[in-house]
Amino acid sequence: xxxxxxxxxxxxxxxxxxxRRVMTPxxxxxxxxxYERPGAKVAPPxxxxxxxxxxxxxxxxxxxxxxRSLAESGRxxxxxxxxxxxxxxxxxxxxxxARDLDVVLDALEVQQVDLVVHGWAGSVVLAVNAxxxxxxxxxxxxxxxxxxxPSTLAxxxxxxxxxxxxxxxxxxxxxxxxxxxxxxxKFPTGTDRGFLATGTRDLSKPVAAELLAWMxxxxxxxxxxxxxxxxxxxxxxxxxxxxxxxxxxxPELCAVWRERAGGSVKLRSFSRLxxxxxxSHLSLLLGSNAPAIVFPLxxxxxxxxxx
Amino acid sequence: MRALxxxxxxxxxxxxxxxxxxxxxxxxxxxxxxxxxxxxxxxxPVGPVTGRPVLLCHGISANERNxxxxxxxxxxxxxxxxxxxxxxxSLRATGASDGPDxxxxxxxxxxxxxxxxxxxxxxxxxxxxVSGADAIDYAGHxxxxxxxxxxxxxxxxxxxxxxxMGSPTRLDWGTGLEQLIRTFGPTLAxxxxxxxxxFGAALTAPxxxxxxxxxxxxxxxxxxxxxxxxxxxxxxxxxxxxxxxxAKQLLSxxxxxxxxxxxxxxxxxxxxxxxxxxxxVVAAKLDRVAPTxxxxxxxxSLGGPKRWLLITRANGTLGxxxxxxxxxxxxxxxxxxxxVLDFFNQHEQPPRKN
Numbered sequence: 001x002x003x004x005x006x007x008x009x010x011x012x013x014x015x016x017x018x019x020r021r022v023m024t025p026x027x028x029x030x031x032x033x034x035y036e037r038p039g040a041k042v043a044p045p046x047x048x049x050x051x052x053x054x055x056x057x058x059x060x061x062x063x064x065x066x067x068r069s070l071a072e073s074g075r076x077x078x079x080x081x082x083x084x085x086x087x088x089x090x091x092x093x094x095x096x097x098a099r100d101l102d103v104v105l106d107a108l109e110v111q112q113v114d115l116v117v118h119g120w121a122g123s124v125v126l127a128v129n130a131x132x133x134x135x136x137x138x139x140x141x142x143x144x145x146x147x148x149x150p151s152t153l154a155x156x157x158x159x160x161x162x163x164x165x166x167x168x169x170x171x172x173x174x175x176x177x178x179x180x181x182x183x184x185x186k187f188p189t190g191t192d193r194g195f196l197a198t199g200t201r202d203l204s205k206p207v208a209a210e211l212l213a214w215m216x217x218x219x220x221x222x223x224x225x226x227x228x229x230x231x232x233x234x235x236x237x238x239x240x241x242x243x244x245x246x247x248x249x250x251p252e253l254c255a256v257w258r259e260r261a262g263g264s265v266k267l268r269s270f271s272r273l274x275x276x277x278x279x280s281h282l283s284l285l286l287g288s289n290a291p292a293i294v295f296p297l298x299x300x301x302x303x304x305x306x307x
Numbered sequence: 308m309r310a311l312x313x314x315x316x317x318x319x320x321x322x323x324x325x326x327x328x329x330x331x332x333x334x335x336x337x338x339x340x341x342x343x344x345x346x347x348x349x350x351x352p353v354g355p356v357t358g359r360p361v362l363l364c365h366g367i368s369a370n371e372r373n374x375x376x377x378x379x380x381x382x383x384x385x386x387x388x389x390x391x392x393x394x395x396x397s398l399r400a401t402g403a404s405d406g407p408d409x410x411x412x413x414x415x416x417x418x419x420x421x422x423x424x425x426x427x428x429x430x431x432x433x434x435x436x437v438s439g440a441d442a443i444d445y446a447g448h449x450x451x452x453x454x455x456x457x458x459x460x461x462x463x464x465x466x467x468x469x470x471x472m473g474s475p476t477r478l479d480w481g482t483g484l485e486q487l488i489r490t491f492g493p494t495l496a497x498x499x500x501x502x503x504x505x506f507g508a509a510l511t512a513p514x515x516x517x518x519x520x521x522x523x524x525x526x527x528x529x530x531x532x533x534x535x536x537x538x539x540x541x542x543x544x545x546x547x548x549x550x551x552x553x554a555k556q557l558l559s560x561x562x563x564x565x566x567x568x569x570x571x572x573x574x575x576x577x578x579x580x581x582x583x584x585x586x587x588v589v590a591a592k593l594d595r596v597a598p599t600x601x602x603x604x605x606x607x608s609l610g611g612p613k614r615w616l617l618i619t620r621a622n623g624t625l626g627x628x629x630x631x632x633x634x635x636x637x638x639x640x641x642x643x644x645x646x647v648l649d650f651f652n653q654h655e656q657p658p659r660k661n
Contacts, residue, residue, distance in 0.1 A: 151621035252603035267481035273595040274483045
């Protein structure tokens with residue numbers, strides 16, 4: 001009897017995941033997923049945005065990931081697939097994709113949110129929405145401030161149109177995916193290959209070309225300013241988490257943001273030296289040790305009061 | 308347990324031996340202006356001369372054998388085979404160079420500043436004098452690259468083109484290790500001692516290839532690129548005691564993120580913008596001693612002309628590289644030394660005789 005009671009008390013209430021569509025003014029349908037645990041809520045909600053070419057699965061793959069972890073802690077979590085991502089409508093411009101965040105926040109009718117972004121999409125989402133007063137704190141995962149001519153492999157991938165489906169179709173493609181997104185990392189069995197098959201979406205040709213041009217030129221011009229300009233003037237409290245083995249958003253392009261932003265960005269980086277695991281683009285989110293090493297830093301940072 | 312340890316050590320030792328320098332290695336001992344004899348080894352070019360002499364300098368806790376481990380792992384001998392006169396050097400109190408000796412006026416502390424103010428100029432001038440070249444090329448690994456950054460940033464002369472490999476200019480990258488260094492570094496880095504890193508390395512050399520993914524692999528090299536037995540040899544005779552003064556000075560890279568002279572009056576990183584000597588900056592993707600952001604910081608600080616080279620499979624290498632793989636990797640001649648030499652050659656003009 002006592003044992004049964006203990007089990008009932010220990011069991012966490014069921015996490016619910018719901019889905020809705022949000023329509024942009026230019027008639028692009030966006031997919032937004034809500035994660036919630038019944039009971040007391042910890043404010044504010046958290047909005048998670050995947051990187052270009054990734055889907056909601058970056059935050060919730062086979063029942064694990066940062067979305068569920070944050071929801072389990074009492075936060076209301078939204079994973080927003082912007083245009084070109086996941087099950088949202090097509091996207092042909094990085095800036096247009098980033099502007100979708102404003103539409104999502106309007107639709108959610110939230111006064112304040114914490115934001116989690118990833119990779120190159122993260123950079124442009126933050127740059128475009130830098131002045132949005134609803135964004136309270138930010139977690140930026142492998143989010144570059146600067147860009148540079150990419151590795152031969154990344155360049156070839158983007159010249160080929162950023163087609164993850166091509167990578168998934170051959171051993172050579174899977175090897176390329178490993179070098180760019182999961183190198184030298186530890187994953188639960190099958191995660192990296194499984195994610196390639198189900199957690200990615202081909203870039204549109206214009207977005208692949210725009211991303212490559214961004215990398216080659218060093219900056220992405222925006223309607224107002226550029227990514228470098230806007231992130232250099234960044235003011236919101238931000239924790240930048242960097243996997244030192246990232247082959248797609250190189251750590252040297254991300255870590256420099258801490259210095260350039262002048263105090264608002266805190267930096268934490270990860271390598272095998274101290275964690276027994278190297279972290280790459282994907283393993284920061286879905287690596288075997290991400291729940292023990294990365295997620296607690298996210299929880300801690302987002303649970304702080306903003307002065 | 309002791310017996311087991313003894314057996315392991317004996318088994319390891321059986322395969323370990325110091326590989327002597329070859330007969331063609333020519334030993335030199337120039338003296339610094341403050342009284343320290345330095346060990347330099349010269350390899351004359353094999354075949355037609357293709358360019359200037361190249362001086363090679365090792366990193367902290369190391370000696371000249373880092374760049375000249377054996378026939379198959381020697382940047383010096385490889386450069387000589389390509390028609391370049393190549394020189395290795397041991398900084399003061401490392402390798403066959405003079406050690407501290409109070410009776411002869413060679414006192415501690417030895418700081419990083421001694422390396423760039425005395426040792427490097429002495430070696431450069433000696434190579435120029437012996438070879439007759441007005442300016443030479445230079446390749447530095449790890450701290451060997453930092454030394455040349457400091458030297459050039461303060462107006463040092465005599466270098467034509469430079470390569471730095473795994474050379475950081477700040478080390479505060481938000482790792483958990485930083486906190487340990489901040490906590491224990493100041494205590495360990497006593498200016499008035501030589502830290503016994505050579506003894507510790509030699510003692511543990513037989514064990515260092517025993518454990519897959521052990522701390523040495525994780526910190527220093529990647530078995531994708533360096534065979535464990537190669538690493539063991541480097542540990543056996545390529546290491547040196549560490550000058551506490553140099554270690555203490557370099558702690559600022561972690562503690563304050565500054566790369567400065569010991570007295571703080573010279574800001575090397577800021578002054579690197581004045582450098583106009585061509586520099587190729589080489590970084591290894593899986594370097595956990597000098598992570599790529601730490602190396603890139605130096606690249607960004609340079610005035611130019613400059614080139615960035617990231618060694619990674621995504622750029623065509625067959626394996627990933629860690630910190631030491633850049634100089635002792637099994638494929639380093641093709642994947643590291645070759646692009647470095649190509650860079651030197653691109654900036655080559657016929658060397659003038661003094």
